[in-house]
Amino acid sequence: xxxSRQGKKDKTDGDDLRRKLFPxxxxxxxxxxxxxFVAVPIILMIAISFSSMGLDxxxxxxxxxxxxxxxxDSSIPIITxxxxxxxxxxxxxxxxxxxxxxxMTTYYLDIAYKRENAGLLFRxxxxxxxxxxxxxxxxxxRFVFGSNTQALINGVLDKLGIAPVTWLANYPMQILIFICxxxxxxxxxxxxxxxxxxxxxxIIQAARVDGASxxxxxxxxxxxxxxxxxxxxxxxxxxxxxxxxxxxxLLTAGGPGGKTTTFAYYxxxxxxxxxxxxxxxxxxxxxxxxxxxxxxxxxRVTKVEKQLYPPRMDW
Amino acid sequence: xxxxxxxMQNISKSYDGEKTFVIRNLNLEIERGEFVALLGPSGCGxxxxxxxxxGLYRPTxxxxxxxxxxxxxxxxxxxNIGMVFQSYxxxxxLSVYENIAFPLRQVKGVDKxxxxxxxxxxxxxVKIEAFxxxxxxxxxGGQQQRVAMSRALVKKPEILMLDEPMSNLDARLKLExxxxxxxxxxxxxxxxxxxxxxxxxxxxxxxxxxxxxKGVIQQYAKPDELYEHPKNLFVASFIGTPPMNFIDGILExxxxxxxxxxxxxxxxxxxxxxxxxxxxxxxxxxxxxxxxLHLVGGDTENCLGLRLxxxxxxxxxxxxxxxxxxxxxxxxxSGLSAGVHLREAVTVQVxxxxxxxxxxxxxxxxxxxxxxxxxxxxx
Numbered sequence: 001x002x003x004s005r006q007g008k009k010d011k012t013d014g015d016d017l018r019r020k021l022f023p024x025x026x027x028x029x030x031x032x033x034x035x036x037f038v039a040v041p042i043i044l045m046i047a048i049s050f051s052s053m054g055l056d057x058x059x060x061x062x063x064x065x066x067x068x069x070x071x072x073d074s075s076i077p078i079i080t081x082x083x084x085x086x087x088x089x090x091x092x093x094x095x096x097x098x099x100x101x102x103x104m105t106t107y108y109l110d111i112a113y114k115r116e117n118a119g120l121l122f123r124x125x126x127x128x129x130x131x132x133x134x135x136x137x138x139x140x141x142r143f144v145f146g147s148n149t150q151a152l153i154n155g156v157l158d159k160l161g162i163a164p165v166t167w168l169a170n171y172p173m174q175i176l177i178f179i180c181x182x183x184x185x186x187x188x189x190x191x192x193x194x195x196x197x198x199x200x201x202x203i204i205q206a207a208r209v210d211g212a213s214x215x216x217x218x219x220x221x222x223x224x225x226x227x228x229x230x231x232x233x234x235x236x237x238x239x240x241x242x243x244x245x246x247x248x249x250l251l252t253a254g255g256p257g258g259k260t261t262t263f264a265y266y267x268x269x270x271x272x273x274x275x276x277x278x279x280x281x282x283x284x285x286x287x288x289x290x291x292x293x294x295x296x297x298x299x300r301v302t303k304v305e306k307q308l309y310p311p312r313m314d315w
Numbered sequence: 316x317x318x319x320x321x322x323m324q325n326i327s328k329s330y331d332g333e334k335t336f337v338i339r340n341l342n343l344e345i346e347r348g349e350f351v352a353l354l355g356p357s358g359c360g361x362x363x364x365x366x367x368x369x370g371l372y373r374p375t376x377x378x379x380x381x382x383x384x385x386x387x388x389x390x391x392x393x394x395n396i397g398m399v400f401q402s403y404x405x406x407x408x409l410s411v412y413e414n415i416a417f418p419l420r421q422v423k424g425v426d427k428x429x430x431x432x433x434x435x436x437x438x439x440x441v442k443i444e445a446f447x448x449x450x451x452x453x454x455x456g457g458q459q460q461r462v463a464m465s466r467a468l469v470k471k472p473e474i475l476m477l478d479e480p481m482s483n484l485d486a487r488l489k490l491e492x493x494x495x496x497x498x499x500x501x502x503x504x505x506x507x508x509x510x511x512x513x514x515x516x517x518x519x520x521x522x523x524x525x526x527x528x529k530g531v532i533q534q535y536a537k538p539d540e541l542y543e544h545p546k547n548l549f550v551a552s553f554i555g556t557p558p559m560n561f562i563d564g565i566l567e568x569x570x571x572x573x574x575x576x577x578x579x580x581x582x583x584x585x586x587x588x589x590x591x592x593x594x595x596x597x598x599x600x601x602x603x604x605x606x607x608l609h610l611v612g613g614d615t616e617n618c619l620g621l622r623l624x625x626x627x628x629x630x631x632x633x634x635x636x637x638x639x640x641x642x643x644x645x646x647x648x649s650g651l652s653a654g655v656h657l658r659e660a661v662t663v664q665v666x667x668x669x670x671x672x673x674x675x676x677x678x679x680x681x682x683x684x685x686x687x688x689x690x691x692x693x694x
Binding site: 200202203205206207208209210211212213216220221224225 | 402
C-alpha cells in the first residue's frame with residue numbers, strides 16, 4: 001500500500017495511523033452494542049448498589065449500607081455455598097451428559113454402526129427441552145412431579161397401588177438440578193456432535209484398521225478433539241447456572257424453606273418481589289464478581305490460551 | 316492356484332440398498348508378493364474396492380478370499396493388513412512414537428519392551444528415527460507419509476494397502492517416496508495394493524494394473540501390455556502421457572490388406588493383424604501413440620497430413636500439437652522441429668505395426684496381438 005503512493009511521503013504517517021485504527025473501526029458495532037447493553041447496565045447497577053433505591057425509583061446515596069447489610073445477612077453464607085454447589089454439580093453433570101449423548105448418537109450410531117437416521121432422530125428429540133420456552137418447560141415438569149394423583153408420576157404410582165410422594169417438597173434440589181441439567185445438556189449436544197463430525201473419517205478408519213476398539217477410539221482419538229467444545233461449554237454453563245433464577249422461581253419459588261434459593265434467585269426476590277433495588281444491585285455486584293472469579297478458574301484449568309491461535313492474516 | 320494371496324469373486328457394492336451399484340461383478344486375483352495398482356478416474360470405484368479389501372466396507376454380494384480364508388466377515392484388524400491413507404490419517408494428539416505404537420497397543424499381551432523395539436525397528440527402516448518424539452503437525456508432508464508407512468508396517472502385515480498415498484506430495488518427493496515404497500515392498504516380501512488416479516505412478520510402481528471405470532475393471536494386465544495393447548478405447552485414452560491419438564476412419568478390405576480412410580490420409584494395415592470377428596461395421600477408431608508418428612519430408616506410404624499449431628518443450632523431446640479437419644488434435648513426439656513452421660502443413664509417417672484399431676461402436680480393440688513380451692516390470 002505504501003509503495004503505491006510514491007512521492008507523497010507526508011501522507012505515510014496518516015496511512016500508518018489509519019491502518020492501526022482499521023481493526024477498531026471494524027469492531028465499532030461491537031463496541032457500541034456492548035457499550036449500550038453491557039457496560040451501561042453494569043455502571044448503573046454499581047451506582048444503584050450505593051443507593052437506597054426502592055419502589056419509588058429515587059436514587060439517594062446510601063454509602064456502603066447495602067454491602068454492610070449483605071455482610072450482616074446470616075442467610076448469605078448458606079446461599080453462597082448452595083449456589084456454588086448447584087453451579088458445580090449442574091455444570092459437571094450437563095457437560096458429561098451432553099458428551100455422553102453426543103458420543104452415543106454421533107459416534108456409535110452414526111459413525112460406528114452407520115445408523116445415521118436413528119442418530120439424527122434422537123438428536124432432534126433431544127433438542128426439544130432447549131427449544132421449549134422455560135415457562136412451558138417448567139410447567140411440564142411440575143405436572144410430572146406434582147404432589148397429587150393427577151400428576152404423572154404419582155398417578156402411575158397410584159395405579160400401582162403405591163402411596164403418592166410429595167416430590168417437590170422432599171427432593172426439591174435434586175429435581176431442580178435434574179431439570180436444569182437436562183435443558184442445558186439438550187442444547188449443547190449439537191456442539192459436541194458437530195465437533196465429532198468434524199473428525200476426518202480417515203482417522204477413525206485408520207484406528208479401526210489398527211485394531212482399536214470403539215471405546216479406545218472414543219477415549220484416545222475422539223476425546224482430544226472435544227477439548228475446545230468442552231472448554232466452551234463448561235464456561236458457558238458456569239456463567240449461565242450462576243444466573244439461573246426463572247426455573248427456580250417457576251418450580252419451587254426458592255422453597256421449601258429456602259432450600260432451593262440460590263444467589264440469583266435471592267437477588268430476584270430482593271429486587272423484584274421486595275423492591276429493594278439498592279440491596280439487589282449490591283448482591284448483583286457480588287454475583288458478577290463471584291462468577292467472574294470462577295470463570296477465570298475455568299479458563300485457567302482448561303488452559304484456554306493454549307487452544308487459541310492468533311489469526312494468520314496479513315494486509 | 317494356491318499362491319493367490321487375494322481373490323475377489325463377483326464382488327458388487329451398493330450404498331443405497333441395491334438401487335445403484337458402485338462396483339459391479341468385480342473379479343480380481345492378486346498373487347503373493349505382487350504389487351497391484353487400482354487405477355481409474357475419480358468415482359470409478361477403486362477406493363471402494365480397497366475399502367472392501369481392508370474390511371471397512373462390506374461387499375453387497377460376492378466373496379473375498381485372502382489365501383484360502385473367506386474374509387467377508389473378518390474385521391479389518393484381523394485381516395493382517397497395513398493401510399496408508401491419502402491424508403495419512405495420523406492421530407494428531409499423539410506423538411510420532413505413539414502413532415507408530417498405536418497398532419501394537421491394541422494387541423493384548425505385548426509388553427513395553429517389545430513395542431519399543433518394534434517401533435524403533437520400523438522407524439529405522441522408514442528413516443524417521445529422528446522424529447519419534449515430535450507431533451505429527453510438526454512434520455513435513457513427506458515425513459508424515461513416512462510415519463503413516465511405519466504405522467502400517469509395524470505389525471508386519473502380509474498385505475499393504477495404499478490409498479492414494481502420494482497425491483499430497485510434490486512432484487520430486489513423489490518420485491523419492493515411490494521408489495522407497497517399491498523397495499520396501501520387495502524387501503519385506505509384501506503383497507501390495509495401491510489405489511491411484513495417476514497412471515504414471517501406477518505404471519512406475521506396480522507389476523500389474525487394474526484399470527477401472529464405472530465400477531468395472533476394464534483391463535487387468537502388466538503395465539507394458541496396457542500401454543502397447545489397450546483392450547478398449549477407455550484404457551487407451553487413460554494410459555500414457557502424452558495420451559494416445561485417436562483418428563476416426565473407415566475400414567475397407569482390399570485383398571491381403573485393409574485400407575483405412577481417415578480425414579487426414581489413408582493408411583494400409585495388413586489383414587492378419589485385425590480380428591475380423593470383432594468388427595461390427597466399417598467404422599473404426601485408430602489409436603496411435605505420439606512417439607509412433609514421425610515427421611517426414613514428402614508424401615510416402617502410411618502418411619497423415621496435419622497442420623502444426625504449436626510446439627511444447629518436454630526437455631529431451633518436443634511435443635508438436637497438430638490438428639486436422641476442424642479441431643481434431645493429434646500430438647506428435649519428435650526429436651527435432653527442423654523444417655516445420657507453426658500454422659503450416661506437416662506430413663507424419665505412422666510406424667507400421669504400431670496402430671491399434673478400435674471398433675467405433677463397441678470401443679473394443681480389434682487388433683491381433685503378437686505374443687506379448689514383458690520386460691523387467693516384475694520386482
